[in-house]
Amino acid sequence: MTEDRKPYMTDGREPDRLDQYVVEADADPKLTIMAMFWRERHRNPEFAIEVSERDLKGFEDCMKYLEVTPVIRVHRPAGLPAQEAIPAHGKRRAIAGRAAIPPKPYVIIQLVDKDGNSIKPVENNEADFEASRTGQIERQIRESAPQIAADLEAGLRSNTTSNSTIERAIQALRVMSRTNI
Numbered sequence: 001m002t003e004d005r006k007p008y009m010t011d012g013r014e015p016d017r018l019d020q021y022v023v024e025a026d027a028d029p030k031l032t033i034m035a036m037f038w039r040e041r042h043r044n045p046e047f048a049i050e051v052s053e054r055d056l057k058g059f060e061d062c063m064k065y066l067e068v069t070p071v072i073r074v075h076r077p078a079g080l081p082a083q084e085a086i087p088a089h090g091k092r093r094a095i096a097g098r099a100a101i102p103p104k105p106y107v108i109i110q111l112v113d114k115d116g117n118s119i120k121p122v123e124n125n126e127a128d129f130e131a132s133r134t135g136q137i138e139r140q141i142r143e144s145a146p147q148i149a150a151d152l153e154a155g156l157r158s159n160t161t162s163n164s165t166i167e168r169a170i171q172a173l174r175v176m177s178r179t180n181i
Contacts, residue, residue, distance in 0.1 A: 068113035077104040
């Protein structure tokens, strides 16, 4: 990292590897793509994504419909500086001091508009809309799977497994068998 690209740290600490990465990724977007592939390596061990003309058109149509200019933002959620205790004064209560809270131990890579606002995709055809709904169902199943498993396990131990728990598990297995979860 060159001296002119050194991150400006407002909390008095020296920049660490994550701070340097934010600056480097801003200068070279390919670093962002590489990090995203690495992060998703367990779901995509081939490190490959197919992008068709249809995908490009859908993306362009969505950005045009939303009237946004997309930008990749790489940032690190900041920490908080230490705060000294403030004694009580008059009717105001005392405020306890606190130690500094360091920045988060990760960076966030996000597609945002040019003003930094997040973008929520809008599907422009029935097939993409259905794929979006399927993705939403997959996420819900992934989130509820631990509870379904716990309910099944508890029901088996007490010999009181309910039909609704079994039906939820069956539905989850069916969806998982149709997708790449």
